[in-house]
Amino acid sequence: MTKRRLTHQQTTRIRHSQQERATRVGSSDNESRGDDLGVEQQGLIIAHFGRRVDVEALEGDHAGTLFRCHLRTNMETLVTGDRVVWRPGKEDVGVVVASLPRHSLLARPDSHLHQPKPVAANVDRIVIVIAPEPQAYANLIDRYLVAAEAVEIAPLILLNKYDLLDANAFAELDQLLEQYRAIGYPVLRASTKSERGLDELNAQLRDSTSVFVGQSGVGKSSLINALIPGLDIRVGELSVGTAKGRHTTTTARLFHLPSGGDLIDSPGIREFGLDHLDRGQIETGFIEFRDWLGRCKFRDCSHEHEPGCALQQALADGHISAARFNSFIAIVNHTE
Ligand SMILES: Nc1nc2c(ncn2[C@@H]2O[C@H](COP(=O)(O)OP(=O)(O)OP(=O)(O)O)[C@@H](O)[C@H]2O)c(=O)[nH]1
Ligand SMILES: [Mg+2]
Ligand SMILES: [Zn+2]
DSSP, rough: OOOOOOHHHHHHHHHHHHHHHHHTOOOOOGGOSSOOOOEEEEEEEEEEETTTEEEEEEEEESOEEEEEEEEEEOOOOOOOOOOEEEEOOOOEEEEEEEOOOOEEEEEETTTTTOEEEEEEOOOOOOEEEEESOOEEEEETHHHHHHHHHHHTTTTEEEEEEGOOHHHHHHHHHHHHHHHHHHHHHOEEEEEEOOTTHHHHHHHHTSSSEEEEETTTTTSSSHHHHSSSOOOOOOOOOOOOOTOOOOOOOOSEEEEOOOTTOEEOOOOOOOOOTTTTTOOHHHHHHHGGTTTTTOOOTTTOOOOOSSOHHHHHHHHHSSSSHHHHHHHHHHHHHTTT
């Protein structure tokens, strides 16, 4: 099937009428539209499956109830966390008629698309989950941090499966995490098995919307189950032999924390490319580099071999860690 292309004028017109609808929510002319659909009202996208979405009603008698909805033709893609205007329909299938403005959007690179694929909207925090197994590949945390900084969503680094650490592994990982704490990132340790660290995590997540990201199998869904009593979303054993996750979660889904705040579970990723970012975004994505950026002798300094490089100097003086600097070089040179 070929996708119908819209002219600029059409797109503008559609956007216009969506905006107009968005501002008309709750007004009295809803009833006089001569179709079988119910009153326009606000909703929250809990999950999306292509052109179908699960919408939670936010107002009226059904507030809190989920409705399966279709998207009105020509609507832009919606993602979990989007706020929308929708109308109930027959047999509990509704229609989303407009999307409301987003304050943030998390997208992940997709090797099949030129554009990054949107994952979740209106997110306040990205919880980067890592674990002793599957072990994070080198630079993965830095890649996530750069991506989070680029979309200006605050990250939190969470080491899960704390129960699996022996004294040696513990010391090594602790040192790594201390580096991140030193440059200003919040770091938490937790275990869904021993339930360690869950109260602290719960307290951090209260009253905001957080998305859990990380490799398949690190325990994102298990953590969400542990934080929400009675919830039983699917989790998957690691593959025997490779100790890799099995990509159990396949679509982003939003859950409400009993003590306030929303959590979005997301599918694990195999790799995290940053090809969609330019060099400047990657440089500022390393937050501790910011003090030195723009101070190199050459304006287009690659920070690799030029004389008078302020970043190299900061590295020599111990203001920047070698690990982070090497991550930066690997990312700008597209190497692992
Ligand atoms: N030892 C230990 N195992 C855990 C812990 N948390 C989760 N697991 C196990 O790790 C495996 C993967 O957990 P999931 O919650 O499915 O991982 P996920 O990150 O959601 O994975 P995807 O949905 O594939 O991205 C399961 O076998 C869990 O029982 C923990 O704190 N300690
Ligand atoms: Mg999962
Ligand atoms: Zn330089």
